[in-house]
Amino acid sequence: MPDVQGRVSRHPGPDREGPPRRLAIIGTRGVPASYGGFETLAEELGARLASRGHDVTVYGRTHYVPPGLASHRGMRLVVLPTLRHKYLDTVVHTGVSTLHALTRRFDAVLMCNAANALFCGPLRLAGTRVVLNVDGIERRRRKWNALGRGWYRASERLATWLPDEIVTDARVIEVYYRDRYDAASTFIPYGCDVGRTAGRATLDRLGLIEDRYFLYVSRLEPENNALAVIEAFERTDVPTRLVIVGDAPYARDYIARLRERAGPRVVFPGAVYGEGYRELQCHALAYVHATEVGGTHPALVEAMGFGNCAIVNDVPENRETAGDDALFFRASAPDTLSAVLERVASDAALVAEYRGRASARARARFSWDAVTDAYERVLSTRDPAAPEGRATP
DSSP: OBOTTSOBOOOOOTTTTSOOOEEEEESSOOSSOOSSHHHHHHHHHHHHHHHTTOEEEEEEETTTSOTTOOEETTEEEEEEOOOOOTTTHHHHHHHHHHHHHHTTTOSEEEEESGGGGGGHHHHHHTTOEEEEEOOSOGGGOTTOOHHHHHHHHHHHHHHTTSSSEEEESSHHHHHHHHHHHOOOOEEOOOOBOOOOOOOOHHHHHHTOOTTSEEEEESOOOGGGOHHHHHHHHHTOOOSSEEEEEOOOTTOHHHHHHHHHHOOTTEEEEEOOOHHHHHHHHHHOSEEEEOOOSSSSOHHHHHHHHTTOOEEEEOSHHHHHHHTTSSEEEOTTSHHHHHHHHHHHHTOHHHHHHHHHHHHHHHHHHOBHHHHHHHHHHHTOSSOOOOTTOOOOO
């Protein structure tokens, strides 16, 4: 379990000698991962749990999982329909998945996203251990209307009642649930692989040169501040390009606005995953992270694992992840980012220093194997007896 510095301690896992457990992951779009952080968590965690002998099922959505795919990296896939609607997609699919899961009698379920807290109740009543990863404070995202924010507000409260245990992936979110709801949670950070070796095929396809572009990766939604990054970059005359990687299915107007504000030095490759994503990360001059809402952001952790010089929006969640091993700016003041971009573009020694610091921090704090150890413990059908575990209501 985590130590006082926020690292997840290594241990041999709970009852490894005992029978394998039947586990399910519900609440994501599914695997193979090609959207966001929860999908990558489902793939990396699920595959590692399967390799340890557990029977792992990941629920996915028909418009996301490749047709006919029934298994992936040792995980069983259950693909079910949903309503493709900004406000209903997640909760409808989770509801359908929960009904299906009730017929399978899983030993434990990892439910992802606080919006799905309501569905923890039926599974728990059926005797399944339910662990809920609440993510960040999603109701603060600007994309939600009053109804969406209200659903998340109610779901936060339900998250403190219905699952057996809450998982938070950032200390600031752990503190939020403790202070607002008097609810304890188990802190388990996001994971990453460490290494800076990759091919160049994606760079060649996009016309990019190694160490001659800044990389931004996020869902292209307002609170992730892609517009501020573009505006800051356009105020400079640095001899580099800016690559904006990402997409968002319900933000077409915002994405169109980004393209209107971007000059010819800005590249929009859309969403990029797998080896192409690795190539872009490993050959960037630096990585720009501008989010302002959420817990531990996977793209930032991954960028540090790839050994990137990280340029980060200075909010508590990001400061917690990057510590003193990144360069910071304020998204509300684009000139602060412009100044950092110019400094990085002109100082190779500074880039080398922060690449090394980021890589060392990722290796020490964000190991996928250690993250899997921690989830294996909380998904145990027995009392995990962890000091941070929440008491069963």
